[in-house]
Amino acid sequence: MTAPTTVILERLRIGAQSALSPSMAHSADFDAIVDPFTGALVARITAAVHAQRIADGTVTVAKEIVHDWPATTWQMFKGRHADSWWLAWLVRRRPVVKTCQRREVELTATWVGHAMFPDSTIVIDDNRLGAPIYRLTRNESTAVRDLGPGAS
16 A cells, blocks of 8 residues: 655646737627536637638549448358468358448538738728738538448
8 A cells, every 4th residue: 555645736827828910909809608518718719800702612522431341240250260270271261251331422521711811900902901811611511322232
């Protein structure tokens, strides 16, 4: 049994800091809530910025997924012990029988692009916008179709 150890604790104050550009400061909102699940403090700063809408896009990719597994418990046992000295001869004569399932998965990604100008004040001409920050918002959706036996 180990002897108890004395631990001395100190109370320290910690914090986080982030800087906003002066043009964003006048429209900034600060929210602080306590997360009901974790009990953690969640701080959020939101502000309005000037933005220009740029290229939107949608990409759809389809891929066929093939999954196979042993047809029965006995076939699984043979597959697990195929390299053993006592069952290898049987697996060589009668290979593991597998069941196969094919599915086609389709992923569609859509995004909306913006070029944001957080340093801009009231826009008078294009030279006063400041450096742009590019943002892509991506939404995903998937569709699964069964390509197995009896599927339409």
